[in-house]
Each structure stands twice: as structure tokens, then as C-alpha cells.
Amino acid sequence: MTQIISLDAGWCASHRLPQIDSGCDKNSRGRVLLVGGARFVPGALALTGEAVLRAGAGKLQMATVDAVASALGVLVPEAAMIGLPMREDGEIAQDGVTVLADLVPQCDLLLVGPGMSATTETGLFVHGLLALPPPAMLLDAAALTCASLGELATAARKLPLILTPHHGEMARLIGCDRQAVAANPAHMVGQIVEQTGAYIALKGPETWIGGPGTPILHFAGGCPGLGVGGSGDVLAGIIGGLLARGAAPIVALGWGVALHGAAGQLAATKIGEIGFLARELLPFIPRLMQTLGQPLSA
Numbered sequence: 001m002t003q004i005i006s007l008d009a010g011w012c013a014s015h016r017l018p019q020i021d022s023g024c025d026k027n028s029r030g031r032v033l034l035v036g037g038a039r040f041v042p043g044a045l046a047l048t049g050e051a052v053l054r055a056g057a058g059k060l061q062m063a064t065v066d067a068v069a070s071a072l073g074v075l076v077p078e079a080a081m082i083g084l085p086m087r088e089d090g091e092i093a094q095d096g097v098t099v100l101a102d103l104v105p106q107c108d109l110l111l112v113g114p115g116m117s118a119t120t121e122t123g124l125f126v127h128g129l130l131a132l133p134p135p136a137m138l139l140d141a142a143a144l145t146c147a148s149l150g151e152l153a154t155a156a157r158k159l160p161l162i163l164t165p166h167h168g169e170m171a172r173l174i175g176c177d178r179q180a181v182a183a184n185p186a187h188m189v190g191q192i193v194e195q196t197g198a199y200i201a202l203k204g205p206e207t208w209i210g211g212p213g214t215p216i217l218h219f220a221g222g223c224p225g226l227g228v229g230g231s232g233d234v235l236a237g238i239i240g241g242l243l244a245r246g247a248a249p250i251v252a253l254g255w256g257v258a259l260h261g262a263a264g265q266l267a268a269t270k271i272g273e274i275g276f277l278a279r280e281l282l283p284f285i286p287r288l289m290q291t292l293g294q295p296l297s298a
Contacts, residue, residue: 002210005215006219007207007257017242028058030244033100035100035129037064037115038065039086042071044230045115047282050282054237054241055245060079061080061081065085084099093121104129109136111237112138112140113236118142123147126143138243139163144169149174161196163192167204181202185206186216189202198211199253201256203235205222221261222260224273225264225267225268259289260281263281263282
């Protein structure tokens with residue numbers, strides 16, 4: 001039986017994040033290529049992109065449909081923007097893979113999925129990206145449900161592959177119902193890890209994290225206010241930023257989930273338990289990276 005351990009401040013203290021030296025430039029701090037969004041859902045990418053930078057990554061490129069690329073660039077002026085061809089329904093067209101082909105090898109992490117919808121053509125787009133392949137890849141939201149377990153396993157043999165599903169996405173990935181996932185989340189995480197070799201964070205009121213050769217991490221430190229639109233986009237960006245700056249996948253997942261939960265707790269204290277916005281989590285992340293896992297002062 002797979003060992004289950006608690007993801008808490010003690011775990012963070014014993015699994016430190018990579019240090020960023022004073023002489024580091026933006027390239028050495030990690031380069032993220034973030035792909036997603038759609039004509040009617042451009043804001044998701046803004047949340048994820050800012051979270052990437054708040055988590056300490058040095059360089060961010062964001063790729064989305066041409067129709068909203070310029071406006072998104074104004075929302076996140078720290079990022080370089082890449083316009084991709086758009087389908088009639090406002091989603092990224094399959095031909096977008098060609099635009100990204102030369103950029104993918106130059107990044108440290110390819111993060112795909114925020115703001116995208118699960119369609120057949122989205123699946124072809126994701127399949128094309130998996131075939132490139134990038135140095136490391138995080139699939140979130142619709143992007144992770146558009147690939148088969150076999151495709152994910154093939155990709156995970158070539159590169160670190162990270163998946164961040166909620167219960168509904170996990171159910172679609174495995175081919176079961178949400179109730180089965182909720183009834184035994186640790187087993188489901190272990191099953192995906194065994195079948196694919198990927199690292200996974202199963203999001204929910206409690207989060208379960210697993211990866212090849214690691215115990216299952218159990219996090220119960222969130223709060224009800226985190227159940228709001230955009231919260232998962234922020235979490236994906238935090239994890240992605242930590243991965244890009246050199247954290248091992250299981251460390252990036254554990255710290256990302258812990259930081260996200262701690263930011264929610266802070267927002268609940270300062271704003272209110274319910275009603276804070278996903279974007280209000282972002283300013284808390286840099287300070288929490290310095291304090292989370294540190295011994296309490298006397």
C-alpha cells in the first residue's frame with residue numbers, strides 16, 4: 001500500500017525550494033511558455049501568467065488566440081505575447097502547434113490548458129504539443145482531459161509531465177464518475193501515477209499529490225473561499241513558476257498547493273471567508289514563499 005503523508009509546514013521545511021542567487025538574470029530564473037485561453041475566456045491566462053511570475057520564474061511568454069493577444073498583453077505587461085490562429089468558436093486552432101514549434105525547445109516549462117475548452121480539435125492541438133516535446137510540461141484544465149492515458153504515458157517517458165485535475169477532470173481521464181474519485185482519491189492518484197508515470201495533484205477541498213517513487217501527499221489546509229472561478233488557474237501558475245525555476249516536480253506540486261492554500265487562508269482573514277477573488281491571492285505568494293516552512297519564532 002502506498003504511504004500517505006501530510007503536506008504541512010514541516011514537509012515544506014524539509015523540501016526547500018531552489019535558491020535564487022543575487023546574480024541570476026531572468027533566463028536563469030526559468031522560462032515559461034504558457035498556452036491557453038480563448039476569445040471569450042482571456043482572463044484565465046492572465047491569472048496563470050501572473051502567478052508564474054509571483055512564484056519566482058524570470059521570463060514568461062503567453063500564447064493565445066490572435067483576437068485577444070494584444071489585450072492580454074496589456075493585462076500582463078511583463079509577458080511577451082504570441083498570437084495563435086483561432087477557430088470559428090473562438091478556441092485555439094490546431095495549426096497553432098506550428099507557430100509554437102520553434103519556441104517550445106527554448107522554454108524550461110510548457111504550461112497548457114487554462115481557459116481552453118475540451119473539443120476534438122483541442123485534443124489534436126495538445127497531441128501536437130506532446131509530440132514536440134518540451135523540456136517539461138504541465139497540463140491543466142481541458143488540456144489534460146484531451147489526451148489519452150497512453151499518450152500521457154508516452155510523453156512522461158520523455159519528459160517530466162505534471163497534471164492538475166479537479167475531480168471532474170480526473171473522472172474523465174480515468175473513465176469513471178466523480179463519486180468514484182471522491183470515494184478514494186488517494187487510490188485514483190496512485191492509479192494514474194502507475195499507468196502514466198506522470199506527477200499529479202488532484203484538486204479539491206482536500207488535495208492529493210503523487211508521483212513516481214514518492215509517497216502520496218495529503219493537503220487539508222485550504223478554505224471554502226478557494227472554491228471560486230480562477231482559483232485553479234492561479235494554482236497552475238504557482239506550480240509552473242516553481243517548476244521553471246528548478247524545483248523537482250513533487251516539490252513544486254507540494255509547495256504550489258501549500259502556497260495556494262496559505263494564500264486562501266490569508267485572504268479569508270483579511271477580506272472574508274467567502275467572496276475574495278482569485279486575483280486577490282496573487283500578492284500574497286512572494287511573502288509566503290519566504291515564510292512557509294520556516295520555524296516559528298519564540
